[in-house]
Amino acid sequence: MSDLNKLTIAEARDALKKGDVTSVELTEACIGAIDAAGALNAFVHKTPDIALERAKAADARLKSGEEAPAMCGIPVGIKDLFCTQGVESQAASGILEGFKPEYESTVSQNLIDAGAVMLGKLNMDEFAMGSSNETSVYGNAVNPWKVDDRQLTPGGSSGGSASAVAADLCLAATGTDTGGSIRQPAALTGITGIKPTYGRCSRWGIIAFASSLDQAGPMTKNVRDAAIMLEAMCSHDPKDSTSADIPVPNFEAMLTGDIKGKVIGIPKEYRMDGMPEEVEKLWADGTAMLKDAGARIIDISLPHTKYALPAYYVIAPAEASSNLARYDGVRYGHRASLAKGEGIVDMYEKTRAEGFGHEVQRRVMVGTYVLSAGFYDAYYNRARRVRALIKRDFDEAFDQGVDAILTPATPGPAFGLGEMSEADPVEMYLQDVFTVTVNLAGLPGISVPAGLDKQGLPLGLQLIGRPWEEGDLLNVAYALEGAAGFVSKPEKWW
Template sequence: MTDLTNLTLADARDGLAKGDYTSVELTEAHIASMAAQRKLNAYITETPEQALEMAKASDTKRAKGEAGKMEGLPIAIKDLFCTENVQTTAASHILEGFIPQYESTVTANLFGNGAVMLGKTNLDEFAMGSSNMTSYYGNVINPWKGKDGKDLVPGGSSGGSAAAVAGRMALAATGTDTGGSIRQPAAYCGIVGLKPTYGRCSRWGVVAFASSLDQAGPMTRTVRDAAIMLGAMAGHDAKDSTSAPMAVPDFEAALSGDIRGMKIGIPKEYRVDGMPDEIARLWDDGVAMLRDAGADVVDITLPHTKYALPTYYIVAPAEASSNLARYDGVRFGQRVMEDGDSLDDMYMKTRAAGFGKEVQRRIMIGTYVLSAGYYDAYYNKALKVRRRIYEDFANAFGTVDAVLTPTAPSAAFAVGENSDDPVKMYLNDVFTVPASLAGLPGLSVPTGLSDNGLPLGLQLIGKPFDEETVIRIGGVLETAAGFDAKPAGLEG
């Protein structure tokens, strides 16, 4: 593995500015790394020729003194973002061969700031999953291996993005987070994952899962890198009615290294039954690190936390069933139809062949909770509980600046494990879902290793549109933890 693929986003930016190497050289190093690690299946579509063209154009711009925030930096794009003239599949058979003629706002912002696209990363189909085992294009393998040597899941749904960053196949990557799909794979792969406040990044051009929850964000190696990338992704977009009309702060400037006097809340409800000792120890270590840095750590209560997971698995499938109704074999995507078939036959055959089992499961759940006679009993009640969960956080933020919790209830598990038990799989999101329901920013920072030698992360949750505080505290936590472990073979 070359030194260029081990750079952080910030280091690569600074090296390009000093002329230590060109964007073409940086891009070529990552293309070689992608080719060497195809067995991890992190990418659905690789775009090496386009990447080199973008890199050459970037070098020309830099020579003219026109460098953007991410000029010449090669990154990966989750295959949920529509990319002009490049296949976008959402990891589903039903969208295989779909070539958008437009660019999502987030990718347009990134490319406008000079970023170079290496390819489109693998994910759980339509972002529905927490292991990356539901992709039509096969599962992603985590670059990390435990002491037993088994292949591990990278987490989901943004597992391909997490594996690409951890495996040095991209300097950084975009992810999306509906219930934890940036933060949980970041924890499993030993990288940083930032879910911004709902509305901070535009959803326009992102294949929809659950529209009131979906949010794009950066997946990087350091908190500083996340701050840089978020600044290049975010911004108001008139094409997205949920996009916040707010200026984009200088997130990188928030990394002051000083959190003295800040109040950090520790919610008692997150100490769930059966929490592994190594997760509890990690959390306690994180508390000690922040306390040593001068923060005031206080106990808080978020009483409706226990209802978050069932609430999410009513709201998200309900919205998914509505969003995925458009994939019917008529307007775009795959069509399965035989001579003599009626329109209803075509609908049923197309959707049966085009959607995987997990997507079908969630469509069925969503359709059920929205159906006559059950709408009030399930969906309406879930919306009321969601409001209570938000109010719990709002009350807590009356006294604290941020909340510290574990990111995931375990380290990465073996490929195939838990896959026959959907409910057990859903429990992977137990710590990330509450912040998603409340629309709050959440940052996962790698802070330690499990007993099996695998990365573990802690999560910081902040006030709405206060990513700066989350980044500030996250930078201090990252420095205190000193996490510098890498997957085997990447230690150089």
């Protein structure tokens, strides 16, 4: 078999179980693809030795006759936000330079236990703060889709994960999603990405950005793969106080494609002024596809949607300023060198000024401001109240019998690296306009590639599901994927 790195998880699993291919062969194909794709800057810490060792162990497990998990022998990439034992885990930040944890994050340990093969660590926005993968200490990750002489963003913050999966450097990758960081890059690179319900995947060992919003999830080549990998990633974890102690179903078994009688809500508030015609048409086409598949379409209202972005950009920086206070140059990571006579306060200030990039500094300052005396009630508490209202909007929609909500995933296709002005960060923040509500409400959301724009760049649709019903959400996404028939891949230029 040639082009083994182009297989899906499901195809590779079946080939491995039949003995048509070995995990070592799959892994070597991916290592070769990674080495040839330096122009994409997707993998930032390669671990070929670990990968081949785990691939050999997976092959032995598959040969032993024991019932191996579906992920056994599957080569994957791990976002640099996940702590991986003995391997650099920097969250794409200079302040964590040289940090090699002595422990493994729960999600990556779950994948190891399932027999998955780690190929290395993937590029991302620094501390997951960004929508374009331009805030990374490693430099920009690049979208494998190319339609002119520009280099395009793969989205963020899980840009390296999206780029690697879209370019077939790995069969799948982990991502994290605080305000859209799985779904937005998935949409911009023509792959599938699901953010599960808050608490479904453990956050333990994932470097924190905003603890009440962060959630890990898989980024894969299709919906079936997302179902397979999500099941392996999920578990109850006593080390994470927000981890839900509920059974993890066999998500793949729930992919029937039958959505007859399902009620799909179309929120009127997501019809934004200035939305590109192609995005509007894609949304209308997706609605028609679900209707043709037997779903009932109803209009719904989520009235507090317009306040979601401002509320998110108060809550997320507030939590970030608290979480990032631990990076002080004392215990691990970068420490600034001091001139004679400078003290500990100088060391803190210099270390943080040198170690954090501009976007992280901006968010830490915003977060510290909204939490400060005199502004706490005016900003932070008000944002928390808005968050409760946003969640209530969704609850009321689900109480009407809505099974899933269909929206665009992004305001448009991938844009050129460097095109969004750093002088106006709000322009970049608007990239999250369709995705942040899902994190604020703690709901599951999935982005499915559904078409190409007139330039030939991928566009995605988002489905939002009921809490804890990822299986049902994946099934609706599976029906949408089948109807959309998206099979386009980027042409290799790198």
